[in-house]
Amino acid sequence: MRENSIKNLLAEGNKAVNGWCSTPSPFSAEVLAHAGFDSVTIDLQHGLIDYQMALSMMQAINTTETPVMCRVPWLENGIIMKMLDAGVAGVICPMVNNAADAENFVAACSYPPRGRRSFGPTRAVMHWGGDYAKKANDQMLKIAMIETVEALENMDAIMSTPGLNGIYIGPSDLSFSMGHEARLDPVEPAVVEAVATIRDNAHKHGLFCGLHCSDPAYAKDMHEKGMNLVSIPSDNRLLMGACKDWIAGARGSNAKEEAPKSY
Numbered sequence: 001m002r003e004n005s006i007k008n009l010l011a012e013g014n015k016a017v018n019g020w021c022s023t024p025s026p027f028s029a030e031v032l033a034h035a036g037f038d039s040v041t042i043d044l045q046h047g048l049i050d051y052q053m054a055l056s057m058m059q060a061i062n063t064t065e066t067p068v069m070c071r072v073p074w075l076e077n078g079i080i081m082k083m084l085d086a087g088v089a090g091v092i093c094p095m096v097n098n099a100a101d102a103e104n105f106v107a108a109c110s111y112p113p114r115g116r117r118s119f120g121p122t123r124a125v126m127h128w129g130g131d132y133a134k135k136a137n138d139q140m141l142k143i144a145m146i147e148t149v150e151a152l153e154n155m156d157a158i159m160s161t162p163g164l165n166g167i168y169i170g171p172s173d174l175s176f177s178m179g180h181e182a183r184l185d186p187v188e189p190a191v192v193e194a195v196a197t198i199r200d201n202a203h204k205h206g207l208f209c210g211l212h213c214s215d216p217a218y219a220k221d222m223h224e225k226g227m228n229l230v231s232i233p234s235d236n237r238l239l240m241g242a243c244k245d246w247i248a249g250a251r252g253s254n255a256k257e258e259a260p261k262s263y
Helices: 005-011 025-035 051-059 077-086 099-109 122-128 133-140 149-153 153-159 171-177 188-203 216-224 235-251
Strands: 016-021 039-043 067-071 088-094 143-145 166-169 207-210 228-231
Touching: 005 143, 005 149, 016 025, 016 207, 025 039, 025 051, 025 235, 039 051, 039 207, 051 077, 051 122, 067 143, 077 088, 077 099, 077 122, 088 099, 099 143, 099 153, 122 133, 122 228, 133 216, 143 149, 143 153, 149 153, 149 171, 149 235, 153 188, 171 188, 171 207, 188 207, 216 228
Parallel strands: 016 039, 016 228, 039 067, 067 088, 088 143, 143 166, 166 207, 207 228
Antiparallel strands: none
């Protein structure tokens, strides 16, 4: 079986920088795959991407050695299994709020006897190798998002779920759930403390922890504070920011309108 390089990188305690695809474009995905990220994630939740487009984007990314993960729209068995059968290296599941959610997520990602994943790894076998079915349970990353007050209250139970590999913090939904503005790179003390608590508890349970960021300096700071994986802004947000930089430079202006807050 081909090595899952993002799993190995994180298992060895190294830091990872993850690219994020929200635009439904194989070429955009291919560009990110060539940019040097440790992994690239296709976002089927808030990105404008359906399954068929995600498959085409995976094929473009797989022209490189960059591993591709996905964020599924919800905790739903069908799309989780289809994305694994398509060959993703890991699945990020949103809104995992309690132990039952975490157990259901891991079960959907795992072949029997550990779970209930149906057998039919059509493209996964082509990409990962003929022994995929024997090794997939251990090699494919299963990452639960903690992003609500309910999940904060249940995080020890969530993190104790056998087979779970990592936790991914959704800072905007977490901030929103805690009664603050939905934003990346939170500054409210209660949210900052919650992010640190999730990270530290993940490490105590032997899990890696990831976080969505909007600023390189913030991402660097999070790495230095022990966050294992940081995701940069989505491809559409990067494009918007680059365009505004160029326009401001061409006009000789120091003032720029803030790019729309998006994922």
